Amino acid sequence: MSKDATEDMLVTYHELNGDIEELYEDPSPLDFMRFVARNRPFVVRGGCSPWPAMRKWSVAYLKETMRDIPIKVAITPCGNADSAVRNALDGLTYFMKPLERNEVFAEFLDYLERQSLQKTDSLVKYSQTQNDNLRGEYMSLHKDLEPDIRFASIALQRGPDAINLWIGNSHSTTALHRDNYENIYCQILGSKEFVLLPPVETACVNEQFLPGATYSNTMEVTLDDPLVQVPCAIWDPDKPHENATEFSHLSRPIRVTAGPGDMLYLPACW
Known part of the structure; x- marks a missing residue:
């Protein structure tokens, strides 16, 4: 074109x-x-207001319900999991995946609270698995949610393929990306800010193939073996003048904040 x-x-x-x-x-x-x-x-x-989770979930309730159950935690130096990161040592940009580690849920939650209150510069932790974890490691919390989103299940004539719970604090940032399926995001506690771009703006986001890498225990860049090239958008609508294409100035990001009880439909490929 x-x-x-x-x-x-x-x-x-x-x-x-x-x-x-x-x-x-x-x-x-x-x-x-x-x-x-x-x-x-x-x-x-x-x-989501009618859901039992809206009445029951609190830090104390989550700790009591999950107790000492281990969960998978993503760890990064500054909340930048699964994103394009420039390595200061070699000047190259990599698609950086987080260090993943199993931690006791209560200890993980304590860490998030402590970091938020003290405003420390410590490592950022985020529960972000996308493996249907609410019917897996978070099964004990699944009873507090509706089994599906009725209007979506009736319309699509199928239940959800995966139901995931993500837990983090204000230090975590999700990089610009797209999913090839319909998402419905339900906010229970806190809030999350979304910046949405329609698929037509593909020409604006400067997608490139980047070598895959993973943070080590010392938060250093470790190249994946075997090395895989990962497609990743390197333009950030919050930093519009960096890594821009000739079309980036025509982008019109939609910004929306989901608060407690809100439900956001994210169409495929947004």
Whole structure:
């Protein structure tokens, strides 16, 4: 596609599509399918409010329920798991994966609290596995959630492929990436800020193949063996002048904060 055609496509898309739509009750299955067909996100304010987890979950409850169950924890020097990182030693940019370690849940939660209160510069820990962990290591908490999102399950005629629980603090940042499937994110405690880009903005994000690497116990870069090249966006909408393409200035990021009880639909490839 020519430069002029790409620019016209981006400008036209944003002229025809506005900001994220806010709902205050669950959509019907038919309405949900309309969002899926248009590949547009929406947020349901208070969509998770009836769930038992909204009444029961607290730091004390989570510790009591999980007790000494080990969980897998991602560890990075500055909360930058699965992201493009420039290595100061060789000047090269790598797709950096976190050091993963099993830790007792209560100790992990204590660490997050201590780090948040003391504002320390210690290593950042994040529970971020995507292996259906709420029906695995977090099974004891699964009873506090609805078994599925009814409007989505009815519309798609299937239950969720995976249900994951992620726990972190304000030091954790999720790098710009895309998933090839429909996501519904449900916020129970705290809040999470999202910056969303539609698939049409692929030309803006400067995706490149980067050598894969993993943080070592000393937080040094360790090349993966065998070495794999990983596609990764290196442009950051929060740093728009760094690693930009000739189309990045046409990006129109959608910013939304999910608070306690909110439900956010993230369409495939956003």
